[in-house]
Amino acid sequence: MDHDELTPRQRQILDFIVERTRASGAPPTRVEIAAAFGFRSANAAEEHLRALVRKGAIEMAPGRSRGIRVVSVATPAGGTGVLPLIGQVAAGSPILAVENIESEVAIDAALFQPRADYLLRVRGDSMSGIGVLDGDFLAVHRSATAESGQIVVARIDDEVTVKRLQRDGERVRLCAENPAYAPIEIDLSRGELAIEGLAVGVVRRW
Amino acid sequence: MDHDELTPRQRQILDFIVERTRASGAPPTRVEIAAAFGFRSANAAEEHLRALVRKGAIEMAPGRSRGIRVVSVATPAGGTGVLPLIGQVAAGSPILAVENIESEVAIDAALFQPRADYLLRVRGDSMSGIGVLDGDFLAVHRSATAESGQIVVARIDDEVTVKRLQRDGERVRLCAENPAYAPIEIDLSRGELAIEGLAVGVVRRW
DNA sequence: TCCATGGCTGTATGTTCATACAGTATCGCG
DNA sequence: CGCGATACTGTATGAACATACAGCCATGGA
Structure with a gap:
């Protein structure tokens, strides 16, 4: 070492x-x-x-x-990881349900911190302001909670979306990183928001 | 094959x-x-x-x-590929020289097409227009030639840079994807341009 | 039927390799 | 100063290796 x-x-x-x-x-x-x-x-x-x-x-x-x-110079803690690639999430199904898995991608989950649990295909350009483009794969760490300022994978009305979370007491906003999209305001007390995970990285193939 | x-x-x-x-x-x-x-x-x-x-x-x-x-390149069962991560390229040294290799990253080289040979840490925001940010890892396929319009890793005056290539007969331009940067004009006949590879993808860890 | 190809055993030879032993010279340390 | 560590040259030996040649047996065409 x-x-x-x-x-x-x-x-x-x-x-x-x-x-x-x-x-x-x-x-x-x-x-x-x-x-x-x-x-x-x-x-x-x-x-x-x-x-x-x-x-x-x-x-x-x-x-x-x-x-x-x-010795050890090479691979840092060998992760022969394979991450499931989630394409489209069918309404009402858990994200990691088998029917949502498009394929498997050979990437070490430990490349990201915290560790990635799956890759999610990004649709739309609502996060283009931070360099996440249509078609990119978002590396996601499963988590039901998140802190203000983090990029989260959330589910609103059975739809999966990627946004930046802004919490202000009981009031929560999901902000796109693109001025063309308006923030979504949510009242936590009504429990309409389900956080699925945290964005921990991006993979793009050209 | x-x-x-x-x-x-x-x-x-x-x-x-x-x-x-x-x-x-x-x-x-x-x-x-x-x-x-x-x-x-x-x-x-x-x-x-x-x-x-x-x-x-x-x-x-x-x-x-x-x-x-x-000979086979894409490792059989899914590929437990490891790509060298190039941090800073010392002047005058080949990109893949050992002293430039910062670490190794477990990613299947065949994830990208054409296959990635190494990852290059991007410095600066000259390519932010296409979602390549400071600190991102660019997946690069080694190649000495490129076609107009491709994103290339090039070496000018012993400095490694990432730009979009625009060729117009004998005249070649290397364009940043950021209006703050001016294109670099190069006369091919003077042979000042060395193409090191093609950008085939991006990996970002947050 | 003959013959090529795959899949072996058995033997042999010369080179490649790991590794031991005997030296030489320099340098920093207590 | 002497000692150990670094950094070599030079020589040597046996084991590890690549590789050639001579056969044997089976299978599947031509």
């Missing part, structure tokens, strides 16, 4: 290993490392590798060719 | 190579493949590998240990 204590030379070696692994599909050998750095002896590479193992930057499988593994 | 013509056995071998590469960090050797399938001869693995090369499923580097590379 904390291989900040690496010497500059050791960091170069580590970088080379990462780069070479990515480029060629397998980690380099001692001789390849030596060649890349101009060492006349493969042992120089060997000793650098030992230092990297000692400092926790890599692991080595004994006796195994190209048995170098870079 | 279309190795549907693989026999069931060959597909098993290919799957094993993919799995093993992911699990151990390097492709398996002939002996390891033979051991995994119970072959009593490493040559059985060798011949399977040759068949896979013939059918375009893998490539092999001659004389190189663990020199197997799986």
Whole structure:
């Protein structure tokens, strides 16, 4: 984890290993490392590798060719996440109901904070002011509550909408981020508002 | 690409190579493949590998240990893709150089079309007109060429920038999507423009 | 029927690789 | 000053690997 204590030379070696692994599909050998750095002896590479193992930057499988593994630099907490993509939400159905799931998208849910539970296809340009366009996928974290100022996925009269929440005591407003749309005023005491989740990110494919 | 013509056995071998590469960090050797399938001869693995090369499923580097590379790009079951996230590009360095890679993000590269090769952190609001904001991650497909009208990642005077390309014969313009920024005019014959890639999507985390 | 292809066993050879041991030189630290 | 750590050169050895060649058996065309 904390291989900040690496010497500059050791960091170069580590970088080379990462780069070479990515480029060629397998980690380099001692001789390849030596060649890349101009060492006349493969042992120089060997000793650098030992230092990297000692400092926790890599692991080595004994006796195994190209048995170098870079520790932890790569994936932060491997999330082999697949998020459901919600297209249109049928009236009266829960958002995550099977019939609403258009497909599954391979994205790590932990990319977003708090973690995303699903992607919602945005329709219309009511949020264009904050760069959320028609057709974008909104990453949504399920939550029944929200704080003033947050972008929420809400359900009003059985319709799912994305708006910015503004709370002022008992009075709540759902504001579009587009001057062409008027805010929606809601009286909480009548309980017409159901918050479905918080917007935590956007994914757009061109 | 279309190795549907693989026999069931060959597909098993290919799957094993993919799995093993992911699990151990390097492709398996002939002996390891033979051991995994119970072959009593490493040559059985060798011949399977040759068949896979013939059918375009893998490539092999001659004389190189663990020199197997799986050609297929869209990882099979949904794709556990990981894209490098490029923060700031050091002047004079290739975009994908290790020192530019800030982290890795678990997103299926095949989510985008054409496939994304890396994510580039956007700085500034010059593309805010099309919903690309400061801090967004631009999904980029590597390409040295682009057509008029496309959003490109280009390098001018050793600086990486995102703009819309407009080509008019020998004259090329790089336009911001923000009226506050003036278009950049470039004479192609002087060769000052290097196109690094095409924008294929956006990822934003709030 | 012959022949190509897939799928193996068995043996062998030369290269690639990991790794140990013996040195040399520099540098910062107590 | 001496010691340990870094950063190498040089040599060596055995295990790991890629890969060629010689066969065997089955299946599915031509």
